[in-house]
Amino acid sequence: MDIKRAKQEIKDSVEAYLNKNEYGEYRIPALRQRPVLLMGPPGIGKTQIMEQIAKECGIGLVAYTITHHTRQSAVGLPFIKEKTYGGVSYSVTEYTMSEIIASVYEKMEQTGLREGILFIDEINCVSETLAPTMLQFLQCKTFGNQKVPEGWVIVAAGNPPEYNKSVREFDVVTLDRIKLIDVEADYEVWKEYAYKAGIHPAIMAYLEIRKHHFYRMETTVDGKAFVTARGWEDLSDFMKAYEGLGKTVDRDVIYQYIRHLGIAKEFANYLELYRKYRKDYKIDEILEGSFTEDMLEKLKFAPFDERLSIVHLLNGKLNEFFMEYAKTDAYVSELFSWLKDYMEHGSMEETLKKAEAEFRERKKAEQISKKEEHIWKKVIGRLENYLEDLKREKPQDEPKAVRSWFKAETESREQLVEKISDALLYAFDFMEAAFGDGQEMVVFITELNVNYYSVRFIKENGCDPYYKYNKGLLFDERQEGILEQIKDAVR
Secondary structure, three states: OOOOHHHHHHHHHHHHHEEEEOOOOOOOOHHHOEEEEEEOOOOOOHHHHHHHHHHOOOOOOEEHHHHOOOOHHHHOEEEEOOOOEOOEEEEEEEOOOOHHHHHHHHHHHHOOOEEEEEEEEHHHOOOOOHHHEEEHHHHHHHHHEEEEOEEEEEEEOOOOOHOOOOOOOOOOOOOOOEEEEEOOOOHHHHHHHHHHOOOOHHHHHHHHHOOHHHOOEEEEOOEEEOOOOOHHHHHHHHHHHHHHHOOOHHHHHHOOOOOOOOHHHHHHHHHHHHHHHHHHHOHHHOOOOOOOOOHHHHHHOOOOHHHHHHHHHHHHHHHHHHHHHHHHHHHHHHHHHHHHHHHHOOOOOHHHHHHHHHHHHHHHHOOHHHHHHHHHHHHHHHHHHHHHHOOOOOHHHHHHHHHHHHHHHHHHHHHHHHHHHHHHHHHHHHHHHHHHOHHHHHHHHHHHHOOHHHHHHHHHHHHHHHHHHHHHOOOOOOOHHHHHHHHHHOO
């Protein structure tokens, strides 16, 4: 199955394992809670979905890559203890607590969460000395003589043997005690995530043309040549940082992340064209309603990959706008909830204290993303400003002043909505003038449909051309044929 389906399967298992009856007991006893074993190629997001599941379920997460550990750190260190049996004293070997088990208890103390996921990565790539310990862990849920605390679900991950020479096969006894999920790389599933994560539009555009370059694992005379989802995402972050510094990403830099020389070279060449297209076609100006007849004439005779690149350049820039809207809307909504608290209780100081306390509690429990943390900090900063400003107001005028300040925030959001709506309409004007209702328009609409942020913006704010073309192009009998033509054109 793909990683999206695997995430849902694991999440469902976690929820089932942590479900309790009317007596507060787990409906599935710990003995029957089979560890989940996720098997799949490296770099497809196995660790990342664990973080998402823990956050969505409101539970803790302790993650270990077991190949980084020795037997002593996993099991504990031996020590001699004197014990008496039948009146006779004996020296008995015992073990200190496993570092991994200790980390679970530390996480419970740190976050206040009593339930969670203990995630062990690369579990089938351990050394010979650790292999029996891992089998014991999967079969008995223990490290050494310490059990995994009740309420902590075990999830493990490993790579199939074709990806790692040190892989060890599990015996039938072990396999009969686990839930095995096989996962494969899937570009279409990753694309949904990539839009939400803000992957660089050049990467999105390239992979849309060369889907078969999304994930590759080959053995060559020079060793392994590979491309992974992790590599594309890390390259995306680096490209954005370089652009912010005014630096240029070249083939050598790309190859540090895309460890397949042929694909790295091809993407480097495409990136040069992508930069040229962005400059030649003036994407920013198009989204401000300005394009020339010369530009349209040039596109008539452009090769298909160039025309497709223009579509993705437009989508990439629009996605930046859509993400900005989502962030602004989240900020205004959160601010409104706290101003509502102020209106009900009449004390901005108390409202600020409650907001700060809730933020600290969520951060301590690790139930807040970096993006959400930024929004919380902005909200708290604004409440602090309001508190200072209220000191200059008469008590009877305070509510009116706060309403006025918040109105300014909502007006700012509406101005952003208007700006983005205009940009989207201008994009459709250009697409109509350049391509009519051809296959490029199909691609443009399709990408809007798979992008979480564009779907959200259009659902909340509307867009008449989108509804027109979405109905006319994507829900009639021509869709499948047109999409097949696109696939043939880029093979």
